[in-house]
Amino acid sequence: MAEIVVSMAIGPLVSMLRDKASSYLLDQYNVMEGMEEQHRTLKRKLPAILDVITDAEEQATAHREGAKAWLQELKKVAYQANEVFDEFKYEALRREARKNGHYHQLGFNAIKLFPTHNRVEFRHRMGSKLCRILQDIEVLLAEMQVFGFKYRPPPPMSKQWRQTDYIIIDPQEIARRSRDREIKNIVDILLGRASKADLAVVPIVGMGGLGKTTLAQLIYNEPQIQKHFQLLLWVCVSDTFDVNFLAKSIVEASPKKNEDTEKPPLDRLQKLVSGQRYLLVLDDVWNREVHKWERLKVCLQHGGTGSVVLTTTRDNRVAEIMGTDKPYPLKNLEDSFLKEIIEVKAFGLQEKKPAKLVEMVGEIAERCSGSPLAATALGSVLRTKTSVKEWKAVLSRSSICTEETGILPILKLSYNDLPSHMKQCFAFCAVFPKDYKIDVDKLIQLWIANGFIPEHKEDSLETIGKQIFSELASRSFFMDKEESKDDKHYSRTTWKIHDLMHDIAMFVMEKECVVANKKPSDTEWFPDTARHLFLSSEVTEGILNDSMKKRSPAIQTLLCHQSVWSPLQDVSKYSSLHALKLCIVTKSFPLKPKYLHHLRYLDLSNSDIKALPEDISILYNLQMLDLSYCSDLHQLPRQMKYMTSLRHLYTHGCRKLKSMPPELGKLTKLQTLTCFVAAHSGPDCCDVAELEHLNLGGQLELCQVENIDMESEAKLANLGNKNDLKELRLRWTYVCDSEVLSNFKPHDGLEVLRIYSYGGKCMGMLQNMVEIHLFRCLRLQVLFRCGTSFTFPKLKQLTLEHMLDFERWSEINERREGQIIFAVL
Numbered sequence: 001m002a003e004i005v006v007s008m009a010i011g012p013l014v015s016m017l018r019d020k021a022s023s024y025l026l027d028q029y030n031v032m033e034g035m036e037e038q039h040r041t042l043k044r045k046l047p048a049i050l051d052v053i054t055d056a057e058e059q060a061t062a063h064r065e066g067a068k069a070w071l072q073e074l075k076k077v078a079y080q081a082n083e084v085f086d087e088f089k090y091e092a093l094r095r096e097a098r099k100n101g102h103y104h105q106l107g108f109n110a111i112k113l114f115p116t117h118n119r120v121e122f123r124h125r126m127g128s129k130l131c132r133i134l135q136d137i138e139v140l141l142a143e144m145q146v147f148g149f150k151y152r153p154p155p156p157m158s159k160q161w162r163q164t165d166y167i168i169i170d171p172q173e174i175a176r177r178s179r180d181r182e183i184k185n186i187v188d189i190l191l192g193r194a195s196k197a198d199l200a201v202v203p204i205v206g207m208g209g210l211g212k213t214t215l216a217q218l219i220y221n222e223p224q225i226q227k228h229f230q231l232l233l234w235v236c237v238s239d240t241f242d243v244n245f246l247a248k249s250i251v252e253a254s255p256k257k258n259e260d261t262e263k264p265p266l267d268r269l270q271k272l273v274s275g276q277r278y279l280l281v282l283d284d285v286w287n288r289e290v291h292k293w294e295r296l297k298v299c300l301q302h303g304g305t306g307s308v309v310l311t312t313t314r315d316n317r318v319a320e321i322m323g324t325d326k327p328y329p330l331k332n333l334e335d336s337f338l339k340e341i342i343e344v345k346a347f348g349l350q351e352k353k354p355a356k357l358v359e360m361v362g363e364i365a366e367r368c369s370g371s372p373l374a375a376t377a378l379g380s381v382l383r384t385k386t387s388v389k390e391w392k393a394v395l396s397r398s399s400i401c402t403e404e405t406g407i408l409p410i411l412k413l414s415y416n417d418l419p420s421h422m423k424q425c426f427a428f429c430a431v432f433p434k435d436y437k438i439d440v441d442k443l444i445q446l447w448i449a450n451g452f453i454p455e456h457k458e459d460s461l462e463t464i465g466k467q468i469f470s471e472l473a474s475r476s477f478f479m480d481k482e483e484s485k486d487d488k489h490y491s492r493t494t495w496k497i498h499d500l501m502h503d504i505a506m507f508v509m510e511k512e513c514v515v516a517n518k519k520p521s522d523t524e525w526f527p528d529t530a531r532h533l534f535l536s537s538e539v540t541e542g543i544l545n546d547s548m549k550k551r552s553p554a555i556q557t558l559l560c561h562q563s564v565w566s567p568l569q570d571v572s573k574y575s576s577l578h579a580l581k582l583c584i585v586t587k588s589f590p591l592k593p594k595y596l597h598h599l600r601y602l603d604l605s606n607s608d609i610k611a612l613p614e615d616i617s618i619l620y621n622l623q624m625l626d627l628s629y630c631s632d633l634h635q636l637p638r639q640m641k642y643m644t645s646l647r648h649l650y651t652h653g654c655r656k657l658k659s660m661p662p663e664l665g666k667l668t669k670l671q672t673l674t675c676f677v678a679a680h681s682g683p684d685c686c687d688v689a690e691l692e693h694l695n696l697g698g699q700l701e702l703c704q705v706e707n708i709d710m711e712s713e714a715k716l717a718n719l720g721n722k723n724d725l726k727e728l729r730l731r732w733t734y735v736c737d738s739e740v741l742s743n744f745k746p747h748d749g750l751e752v753l754r755i756y757s758y759g760g761k762c763m764g765m766l767q768n769m770v771e772i773h774l775f776r777c778l779r780l781q782v783l784f785r786c787g788t789s790f791t792f793p794k795l796k797q798l799t800l801e802h803m804l805d806f807e808r809w810s811e812i813n814e815r816r817e818g819q820i821i822f823a824v825l
Contacts, residue, residue: 429497
């Protein structure tokens with residue numbers, strides 16, 4: 001059977017265009033005046049294209065080149081049309097803001113900020129664009145008839161993931177049992193080098209998806225290994241074996257603080273390992289260039305006696321080049337373990353498994369070529385199938401896993417089984433480098449910014465995004481979940497993508513996603529088709545400016561993971577940007593908001609900027625603004641209340657921020673506000689009472705609580721009743737009179753409470769907390785007032801620090817015999 005071709009998932013792009021063309025804002029603010037006939041025609045013809053997309057995609061996957069070319073042209077036209085309707089939407093939002101007084105309150109010549117302010121000029125320019133779009137769609141409709149595309153309803157989307165809280169079962173425990181012998185053997189090899197002065201290099205070699213990385217992780221986390229080595233390092237190498245970049249990555253993987261950031265990477269690496277008995281895992285190595293490995297090895301040989309490099313690779317030649325020890329070949333997994341993985345993924349925790357389906361598991365395991373990843377992928381596909389007929393259909397398509405093709409066809413099958421919008425969401429992940437730790441919240445916000453998540457009347461976009469991510473994770477498109485906290489205790493959840501799954505995403509996106517880990521050596525790295533760009537090179541701004549002088553591609557996502565020192569003078573060419581991440585080292589703000597009207601996502605975290613310009617408030621589409629750890633930021637724009645699309649505002653770690661802009665309560669879509677700085681009342685700052693009617697969730701910190709007046713203090717106590725809030729922090733600058741928490745009764749979903757310098761003598765009802773942390777509450781005498789329950793069934797962490805007046809737990813010293821106070825502390 002021919003290798004499976006992945007489908008292109010263009011349907012969501014056309015659906016997005018249909019929704020934009022039908023937006024009520026266009027009629028409300030009459031922005032398509034004079035273009036009504038073209039507007040009606042477009043809305044009438046888009047559903048005709050959507051009707052046949054499923055058939056066109058199926059024909060393209062069957063190697064019909066004409067169908068593939070038609071879909072490529074449709075994608076191009078749909079992108080252009082989406083940009084046109086973004087302009088219409090922005091014009092509607094601009095007119096709404098003008099109606100509400102924004103022009104007047106900006107305080108300067110606002111007309112210069114809006115090239116579209118002239119209605120006649122706007123109508124002429126946009127009318128021409130809309131006519132060109134309609135002409136292109138007419139051609140596509142004519143070709144549609146020629147190709148004979150037929151109406152074919154899309155396959156029904158499984159509702160299981162919507163109706164049940166599906167438990168994601170990680171087959172890691174199965175992997176440990178299945179590889180127990182290999183773990184013991186390799187651990188013995190590593191420990192057996194303890195007295196050897198020469199650096200040992202132990203390669204694990206095997207085909208993709210066999211579990212080499214999982215095996216290396218299990219070895220890395222073995223207690224004997226953790227105890228034996230003084231320094232443990234893990235770096236994913238993948239396709240890039242640039243010696244300096246790799247040396248820098250190894251240094252940055254160290255838990256030890258490295259001060260010599262100005263020294264060359266190889267010098268820093270040599271200093272790091274000198275005299276230390278270390279274990280370095282180089283995961284997924286492809287490089288066959290001996291001289292590169294020898295350059296790196298020279299530095300690594302300065303480690304202490306017994307140091308070892310453990311490397312994983314699919315290439316026997318790489319294993320021979322790198323290894324000082326004989327390569328350790330990883331064998332295929334036994335069918336009994338593969339069957340166990342398939343059952344875990346296909347049936348979950350289901351107690352009664354259909355007997356006829358269970359009988360087929362053995363046959364399916366045989367198709368997996370000994371690969372646990374293939375078993376996981378196939379089991380995940382089968383989870384949404386409930387009949388023998390459906391399972392047999394999967395079997396008929398999964399017989400293509402061979403020694404030559406590996407398991408990639410099975411993974412493509414897993415991808416093709418996804419609903420169309422999920423395909424698009426997953427394929428976007430090609431914008432991240434291999435082995436990148438993807439922040440789930442930020443990923444969902446990027447999906448929303450690019451319009452990948454379909455709207456639903458009952459649920460928010462974030463809720464649907466979380467459901468999509470959970471379904472993708474349950475189907476094993478994501479792995480290696482990690483929950484961590486930064487220095488300020490702000491938490492985040494990250495996942496990775498298996499490198500073979502990453503290959504699928506890259507295959508789907510072709511040249512739409514571009515990742516640059518180092519300075520490119522040629523001009524082909526940045527094609528005109530690029531729409532999503534990730535840069536982690538130290539010469540970020542040079543790459544961008546040079547590329548922008550030569551061309552102007554329609555970039556929608558630009559993620560720069562290195563500091564930007566010089567002005568981005570050509571950023572105006574990125575007028576199509578929907579998502580932008582920059583770390584700005586200069587004190588002044590280098591961006592011009594008047595060119596960034598379509599921006600939905602702006603991440604400026606860890607930048608050195610002192611203030612945001614007032615005209616940033618014209619970004620009426622902006623949904624996410626991350627200013628976390630902008631340590632020099634001292635004020636926010638006064639007119640932020642006009643940024644009515646804002647849903648997430650990250651301000652934690654902005655230690656010089658002294659107040660919040662006025663009337664934040666008008667941002668009715670705001671769901672995340674990580675830090676609110678209270679100030680003495682005044683015309684240019686916001687009162688905490690503005691938060692009362694906002695449906696905030698996640699984590700919220702209130703700073704300078706001593707500035708809150710008595711009237712607002714009563715409303716402060718109600719913050720604990722925001723049902724989506726998981727963590728609340730209250731921080732007084734100094735200890736002062738306050739009893740605001742004496743009647744504090746948070747909702748059951750609030751899990752973490754952190755209090756700093758509270759001046760009251762007792763606390764409220766805290767028995768449902770998972771974590772309680774009290775710091776420098778100098779006057780607190782008793783933790784709980786009279787009448788409250790004195791058991792804490794959920795409390796796992798309790799911190800009491802610098803509590804000088806603390807006397808006892810409760811106001812009443814009662815004997816509670818047989819009562820377990822802290823069941824899980």
